[in-house]
Amino acid sequence: MANNVEVKEIKYTAKDFASDQEVRWCPGCGDYSILAQVQRTFPEIIDRPKENIVWVSGIGCSSRFPYYMNTYGFHGIHGRAPAIATGVKLANPNLSVWVASGDGDLLSIGGNHFIHACRKNIDLKILMFNNRIYGLTKGQYSPTSEKGKITKTTPYGSVDYPFNPPMLALGAEASFIARSIDRHPKHLQEMIRRAGLHKGTAFIEIFQNCNIFNDGAFSLLTEKDTKDDHVLELVHGQPMIFGKNKDKGIKLDGMTPMVVDLTTGKYSKDDLWVHDEFDPNPARTAILAMFDETPGFPTPIGVFRQITKETYDEGLFRQIEEVKKKKGEGDLEKILFSGNVWEVN
Amino acid sequence: METEKEKELLQLKEVTIRFAGDSGDGMQLTGTQFSETTAWVGNDLNTLPDYPAEIRAPAGTIYGVSGFQLHFSSEDIHTPGDQPDVLVAMNPAALKKNLPELKKGGMIIVNSDSFDIKNLNLAHYESNPLEDGTLDGYQVYQVPISSLTANALEGVKLSPKEVSRAKNFFALGLMYWLFNRPIDNTVKWIHEKFAKNPEYIEGNEKALRAGYNFGEMTELFTARYTVEPAKLPKGTYRSISGNEATALGFLAASVKSGLPLFLGSYPITPASEIIQYLSTYKNFGVKTFQAEDEIAGITTAIGASFAGNLAITSTSGPGLALKTEAIGLAVMTELPLVIIDVQRGGPSTGLPTKTEQADLLQAVCGRNGEAPVAVVAAATPSDCFNMAIEASRIAIKYMTPVILLTDGYIANGSEPWKIPHVNELPDIPVKFRTEKEGFYPYLRDENLARPWAIPGTPGLEHRIGGLEKSDIYGNVSYDPDNHHKMITLRAKKIKNIENDIPLLEVEGESSGELLVVGWGGTYGAIKEAVNKARAQGYKVSQAHFRYLNPFPKNTEQVLKSFRKVLIPEINLGQLARLIKSEFLIDVQQFNVVRGLPLRVADIVDQIIKTLGGNNGK
Ligand SMILES: Cc1ncc(C[n+]2csc(CCOP(=O)(O)OP(=O)(O)O)c2C)c(N)n1
Ligand code: SF4
Numbered sequence: 001m002a003n004n005v006e007v008k009e010i011k012y013t014a015k016d017f018a019s020d021q022e023v024r025w026c027p028g029c030g031d032y033s034i035l036a037q038v039q040r041t042f043p044e045i046i047d048r049p050k051e052n053i054v055w056v057s058g059i060g061c062s063s064r065f066p067y068y069m070n071t072y073g074f075h076g077i078h079g080r081a082p083a084i085a086t087g088v089k090l091a092n093p094n095l096s097v098w099v100a101s102g103d104g105d106l107l108s109i110g111g112n113h114f115i116h117a118c119r120k121n122i123d124l125k126i127l128m129f130n131n132r133i134y135g136l137t138k139g140q141y142s143p144t145s146e147k148g149k150i151t152k153t154t155p156y157g158s159v160d161y162p163f164n165p166p167m168l169a170l171g172a173e174a175s176f177i178a179r180s181i182d183r184h185p186k187h188l189q190e191m192i193r194r195a196g197l198h199k200g201t202a203f204i205e206i207f208q209n210c211n212i213f214n215d216g217a218f219s220l221l222t223e224k225d226t227k228d229d230h231v232l233e234l235v236h237g238q239p240m241i242f243g244k245n246k247d248k249g250i251k252l253d254g255m256t257p258m259v260v261d262l263t264t265g266k267y268s269k270d271d272l273w274v275h276d277e278f279d280p281n282p283a284r285t286a287i288l289a290m291f292d293e294t295p296g297f298p299t300p301i302g303v304f305r306q307i308t309k310e311t312y313d314e315g316l317f318r319q320i321e322e323v324k325k326k327k328g329e330g331d332l333e334k335i336l337f338s339g340n341v342w343e344v345n
Numbered sequence: 346m347e348t349e350k351e352k353e354l355l356q357l358k359e360v361t362i363r364f365a366g367d368s369g370d371g372m373q374l375t376g377t378q379f380s381e382t383t384a385w386v387g388n389d390l391n392t393l394p395d396y397p398a399e400i401r402a403p404a405g406t407i408y409g410v411s412g413f414q415l416h417f418s419s420e421d422i423h424t425p426g427d428q429p430d431v432l433v434a435m436n437p438a439a440l441k442k443n444l445p446e447l448k449k450g451g452m453i454i455v456n457s458d459s460f461d462i463k464n465l466n467l468a469h470y471e472s473n474p475l476e477d478g479t480l481d482g483y484q485v486y487q488v489p490i491s492s493l494t495a496n497a498l499e500g501v502k503l504s505p506k507e508v509s510r511a512k513n514f515f516a517l518g519l520m521y522w523l524f525n526r527p528i529d530n531t532v533k534w535i536h537e538k539f540a541k542n543p544e545y546i547e548g549n550e551k552a553l554r555a556g557y558n559f560g561e562m563t564e565l566f567t568a569r570y571t572v573e574p575a576k577l578p579k580g581t582y583r584s585i586s587g588n589e590a591t592a593l594g595f596l597a598a599s600v601k602s603g604l605p606l607f608l609g610s611y612p613i614t615p616a617s618e619i620i621q622y623l624s625t626y627k628n629f630g631v632k633t634f635q636a637e638d639e640i641a642g643i644t645t646a647i648g649a650s651f652a653g654n655l656a657i658t659s660t661s662g663p664g665l666a667l668k669t670e671a672i673g674l675a676v677m678t679e680l681p682l683v684i685i686d687v688q689r690g691g692p693s694t695g696l697p698t699k700t701e702q703a704d705l706l707q708a709v710c711g712r713n714g715e716a717p718v719a720v721v722a723a724a725t726p727s728d729c730f731n732m733a734i735e736a737s738r739i740a741i742k743y744m745t746p747v748i749l750l751t752d753g754y755i756a757n758g759s760e761p762w763k764i765p766h767v768n769e770l771p772d773i774p775v776k777f778r779t780e781k782e783g784f785y786p787y788l789r790d791e792n793l794a795r796p797w798a799i800p801g802t803p804g805l806e807h808r809i810g811g812l813e814k815s816d817i818y819g820n821v822s823y824d825p826d827n828h829h830k831m832i833t834l835r836a837k838k839i840k841n842i843e844n845d846i847p848l849l850e851v852e853g854e855s856s857g858e859l860l861v862v863g864w865g866g867t868y869g870a871i872k873e874a875v876n877k878a879r880a881q882g883y884k885v886s887q888a889h890f891r892y893l894n895p896f897p898k899n900t901e902q903v904l905k906s907f908r909k910v911l912i913p914e915i916n917l918g919q920l921a922r923l924i925k926s927e928f929l930i931d932v933q934q935f936n937v938v939r940g941l942p943l944r945v946a947d948i949v950d951q952i953i954k955t956l957g958g959n960n961g962k
Contacts, residue, residue: 054652075808075809075810076644084651087609087634087644088944089650090648316632320632330630336597336765
């Protein structure tokens with residue numbers, strides 16, 4: 001920054017990011033909190049004039065998000081937000097491009113685009129609002145609904161297994177994977193901030209309550225009397241401790257995780273697994289992601305993993321520059337008249 | 346072949362040659378090299394590559410035969426020729442498959458080495474056609490191409506397999522000799538292509554020269570043939586295929602509009618070459634994005650268009666079907682976008698490597714809701730260049746998706762192209778909206794186009810998307826009257842394009858008995874048929890559509906100036922249906938859907954039939 005003569009001081013407030021459109025989610029919907037946390041965080045993390053921010057979405061309740069942000073916005077078609085956002089980013093790499101999507105939108109119809117955005121490490125921030133249900137189409141089960149889920153299309157219970165979103169992102173080698181909860185505003189703000197500062201595909205799964213079609217899906221993680229025993233807040237460099245009285249911990253026995261009691265004197269803080277966000281080895285991140293499927297284990301929230309690698313857009317523009325250097329700026333006349341040409345007189 | 350004088354070097358006006366062999370025999374390469382050289386010596390030419398969908402079908406089988414036909418002439422020509430005069434058959438299967446189409450009395454050059462029991466069996470020959478009289482009446486030349494190539498390459502450090510593979514160069518050399526073409530072009534090409542493999546250079550060049558010299562030395566051939574250069578308009582020429590011309594057209598549109606080019610695409614035959622060509626122009630800042638599927642191809646392009654690039658997406662029929670919903674999104678968001686559909690045989694996966702014209706209705710009508718888009722079609726390989734520029738111009742000026750239709754035949758086929766100078770190409774003006782004052786996302790200009798206000802522009806932050814928008818303001822709107830108004834406005838915007846495109850031209854008399862009407866890649870076949878019928882005294886004219894939605898303004902008047910209208914198409918009557926419904930006129934149809942270009946002779950017959958024998962003469 002030292003050489004940058006024109007450092008423009010940008011001072012925004014949350015209000016600057018609110019559009020003039022009336023917000024039309026059901027009263028009590030978790031989406032309101034997510035919108036508020038984004039608007040609250042943006043003044044801190046937006047390092048460029050706000051006309052350089054673009055929100056892209058697919059279709060679903062959550063995908064109405066761009067209308068409510070006073071930035072450039074594109075409400076796309078079902079599932080395609082990551083692809084549309086990719087085009088925006090590659091057309092103009094100076095833009096800060098954000099995706100708002102639902103669990104159905106991103107993982108069902110849009111699963112292909114999601115994994116490929118992660119794989120290519122396109123510099124997008126993807127916020128997935130996970131209510132474990134299809135909201136906009138009024139309550140059918142989604143690819144994150146638990147097995148046995150009774151919904152309008154599964155009156156006898158669904159027989160499919162759900163996706164584990166962090167695991168899916170990890171499998172596609174996303175460079176930033178995090179999770180948070182609509183009812184945990186401070187934590188959610190922190191995750192948004194971290195994603196905003198990351199270069200590359202940043203994926204945040206946000207547990208979101210759909211109080212109309214799947215009310216209480218996350219109540220164990222959000223209600224006062226249960227949350228401490230069911231949520232594990234990941235903090236880099238810190239041992240994994242949870243429980244109302246900070247009385248439980250996670251210990252790694254080889255590659256096997258164990259929940260241990262810290263009150264019996266058998267285990268202490270020093271025996272616990274210390275979280276390393278920057279661990280390039282995906283094995284431990286996968287163990288963490290699998291906690292959700294293991295009875296007795298808490299649900300981790302926080303940054304699961306953050307690694308640094310060249311983004312697709314950086315690679316693309318680097319290559320363009322390299323080819324220009326090698327071949328010289330393109331000369332259309334030369335290209336048209338190249339190959340086996342001959343004259344007719 | 347029409348010979349003029351009987352002497353050593355026979356002058357021909359035109360020749361059609363078909364190279365045919367196993368799909369591993371390199372026939373496409375041989376054909377392309379022969380075409381390049383033929384273009385370079387100044388003949389007019391037209392080609393038809395015809396290959397199986399399997400990359401390497403089992404060797405020696407009939408379905409594994411790959412062919413390349415080219416028609417060259419000292420006069421203006423427009424088709425690859427109905428029937429070849431000369432067949433080069435590298436194996437029995439190639440002979441079996443192609444003999445029925447060879448002209449009576451035509452010339453056959455066979456690789457006699459390949460006519461062994463195994464290959465004869467694979468081709469389902471019960472006896473050897475070289476010996477059993479099957480080929481009586483043809484001029485047959487048996488050349489042991491495999492062994493002659495092997496002899497010529499003795500001492501070259503190549504494996505027996507590599508030596509065998511060089512036989513196509515032997516055949517090419519022989520044909521160069523027979524048709525009096527220079528070998529230098531191909532020698533140069535070999536040196537460039539195999540720069541990293543000196544043994545390949547040596548082997549292929551030796552095989553080429555051996556073939557040429559064999560022609561000279563052998564007593565097999567008593568004559569050579571020559572086709573004089575065609576009298577083309579003055580200028581600088583190159584041979585160009587449709588896909589290459591399409592790619593160059595978009596490169597030109599990018600330069601002439603000053604917009605960076607973005608192509609989002611998923612490979613599909615016969616459109617893949619467009620992304621392949623454009624990928625080589627990185628130094629023009631061209632961004633080619635090989636997406637995970639067609640939907641991502643078009644939606645990345647829509648995103649790029651929103652952000653201010655000249656955005657295009659290329660595909661073939663099945664891919665266009667997948668892009669349908671996204672095209673509707675581009676219609677609603679009123680963003681410029683060009684969708685190239687290189688049509689192939691359908692439905693479904695159909696005949697992937699063959700040509701067809703059956704996506705017209707899909708292009709014009711194939712979307713949910715009232716979703717009008719502009720549709721244009723290229724008529725010849727080189728016309729792909731013009732229409733790519735036109736499609737880009739219309740998309741930008743009217744803020745609309747435009748579908749550009751080409752087809753497998755013109756995409757793969759090539760012809761000489763008089764290269765335009767960059768300064769002769771039209772500029773494509775672009776105005777991004779930048780003034781804050783009075784900005785609304787769905788405000789319209791005199792063309793009914795809304796402003797292109799791209800992210801990064803201060804003060805113009807706005808939201809668009811696929812939900813219906815209120816007129817002018819662009820907020821989401823469910824108002825019934827607003828919806829009707831927006832539907833009508835979008836339709837009118839497309840209809841207005843008719844004021845901005847060339848009128849439909851009539852070749853021949855501008856009124857009379859019969860007008861033959863076509864669109865897209867059948868131009869050449871129809872033109873040649875109409876010319877032939879006229880030469881026989883029939884009163885017939887031609888009109889060809891390159892703009893299909895909207896139609897040119899004078900379309901109705903042109904059609905109604907003739908007593909009869911005949912529409913030949915490689916589909917079951919899609920243009921005919923559009924014409925009938927739009928202008929309420931009766932038309933005659935001629936529809937043959939064989940995966941191949943229409944045959945000139947068939948169209949001539951149809952013209953005569955439509956005119957009722959002598960009627961119209
Ligand atoms: C091509 C297509 N198929 C189906 C739909 C119907 N549809 C709209 S939203 C949706 C699911 C939304 O669920 P989710 O992404 O979880 O978002 P939520 O509404 O719960 O926020 C479906 C199936 C559509 N709009 N387009
Ligand atoms: S249906 Fe559910 S997800 Fe959609 S707005 Fe209402 S509460 Fe929110």
